[in-house]
Amino acid sequence: MKEGYELIYKRPGTLTDRRMSYCPGCFHSTIHKFMMEIVEEMDIQDKTVGVCPVGCSVFAYHYLDIDMQEAAHGRAAAVATGIKRVLPDRIVFSYQGDGDLAAIGTAETLHACNRGENFTFIFINNGIYGMTGGQMAPTTLDGQITSTCPYGRDVDTAGMPLKMAEIISTFEKVAYVERVSCNTPANARKAKRAIKKAFEYQMEGLGTTFIEVASNCPSNWKLTPEESLKWLEEKVFPYYPLDVFRDVKKLKKEE
Amino acid sequence: MAQKGYVEIAIEVCKGCNLCVIHCPTECLALNTSDTNSYGLHYSTLAKPEDCIGCANCAVMCPDAAITVYREKKEKRPNPRKGGNSG
Ligand SMILES: Cc1ncc(C[n+]2csc(CCOP(=O)(O)OP(=O)(O)O)c2C)c(N)n1
Ligand code: SF4
Ligand code: SF4
Ligand code: SF4
Ligand SMILES: [Mg+2]
Numbered sequence: 001m002k003e004g005y006e007l008i009y010k011r012p013g014t015l016t017d018r019r020m021s022y023c024p025g026c027f028h029s030t031i032h033k034f035m036m037e038i039v040e041e042m043d044i045q046d047k048t049v050g051v052c053p054v055g056c057s058v059f060a061y062h063y064l065d066i067d068m069q070e071a072a073h074g075r076a077a078a079v080a081t082g083i084k085r086v087l088p089d090r091i092v093f094s095y096q097g098d099g100d101l102a103a104i105g106t107a108e109t110l111h112a113c114n115r116g117e118n119f120t121f122i123f124i125n126n127g128i129y130g131m132t133g134g135q136m137a138p139t140t141l142d143g144q145i146t147s148t149c150p151y152g153r154d155v156d157t158a159g160m161p162l163k164m165a166e167i168i169s170t171f172e173k174v175a176y177v178e179r180v181s182c183n184t185p186a187n188a189r190k191a192k193r194a195i196k197k198a199f200e201y202q203m204e205g206l207g208t209t210f211i212e213v214a215s216n217c218p219s220n221w222k223l224t225p226e227e228s229l230k231w232l233e234e235k236v237f238p239y240y241p242l243d244v245f246r247d248v249k250k251l252k253k254e255e
Numbered sequence: 256m257a258q259k260g261y262v263e264i265a266i267e268v269c270k271g272c273n274l275c276v277i278h279c280p281t282e283c284l285a286l287n288t289s290d291t292n293s294y295g296l297h298y299s300t301l302a303k304p305e306d307c308i309g310c311a312n313c314a315v316m317c318p319d320a321a322i323t324v325y326r327e328k329k330e331k332r333p334n335p336r337k338g339g340n341s342g
Binding site: 001002007015019022023029182224 | 260261265267268270271272273274277278296309311312314315316317318319320321322323324325326327328
């Protein structure tokens with residue numbers, strides 16, 4: 001370090017040195033980074049347990065230097081339920097894509113939330129099946145082109161894109177639901193704060209916490225990382241607004 | 256004028272996504288288009304070091320945590336808002 005200067009930011013020690021397999025500009029990496037910054041700041045490295053999905057983040061355990069458990073496709077919420085119930089003093093999260101959480105795993109997700117399982121969902125909604133080559137997901141936007149809807153999603157036959165944050169915010173035992181993104185420094189900082197808040201609520205035993213990330217997939221959207229931010233702002237946020245959809249602490253105050 | 260801040264970018268970690276470059280408020284970063292890292296990717300560099308203010312926007316945006324940020328140490332001056340009744 002040059003003399004007269006102080007360190008403002010460095011890569012968290014809780015991220016391994018391994019090069020992340022994600023494409024350039026992919027928010028999977030950004031969220032990994034924030035989660036590990038939080039684990040370092042809260043000093044909970046030996047108390048945090050993550051559950052990996054099937055999807056691009058299937059190898060998250062290579063990068064997050066904490067205890068991790070791989071789950072079968074869509075079953076992360078069930079696995080996280082088991083871990084948290086057996087080890088209630090741990091900070092437990094499931095980390096899942098939209099195909100994992102909102103297609104094959106919808107049942108596990110909804111029932112875990114309905115039971116108010118006291119762990120945190122980190123839901124990476126990029127509107128597509130990234131890992132398998134860009135097929136339509138339940139969250140693909142109306143008219144959005146993917147490899148399995150080359151003329152654009154037809155909502156008459158495929159239904160409307162699922163708004164998971166809004167749906168989950170209706171469950172009474174859910175403590176906190178927020179949708180965030182990482183398209184600007186301000187929003188990215190907010191995303192980190194939301195994840196930290198979710199962990200804090202979990203440590204207070206308040207119930208399920210659910211952070212949806214309006215994420216990107218430059219590779220399968222066939223856009224540059226920079227263009228993927230524009231797509232988020234112009235197409236994704238109007239349908240998937242960034243907001244806090246449920247906060248039990250605020251609800252209690254209003255009572 | 257002394258530099259307010261500076262950054263170090265881990266060349267082999269950088270994937271050349273350009274997100275740090277477009278979000279730097281003083282436009283002092285740029286991809287090095289005449290060189291690549293061992294993955295064949297153009298990497299980000301502090302092209303105008305004199306303009307860096309150490310705000311860390313680049314590090315917040317960098318998906319791969321490739322950026323380390325430093326800022327000039329400030330002399331601790333008493334804060335006029337604290338300790339008085341200036342309201
Ligand atoms: C039982 C089962 N069905 C299907 C697959 C194929 N598959 C792998 S990943 C995936 C979806 C990934 O999409 P998403 O969860 O959105 O994650 P992303 O890669 O976009 O982050 C599918 C369908 C599988 N591995 N196992
Ligand atoms: S395919 Fe998409 S979601 Fe997967 S790593 Fe690449 S950009 Fe990210
Ligand atoms: S610290 Fe701020 S001013 Fe310096 S390079 Fe990064 S974004 Fe630009
Ligand atoms: S944001 Fe990170 S990975 Fe992307 S160009 Fe800048 S330093 Fe490289
Ligand atoms: Mg996906």
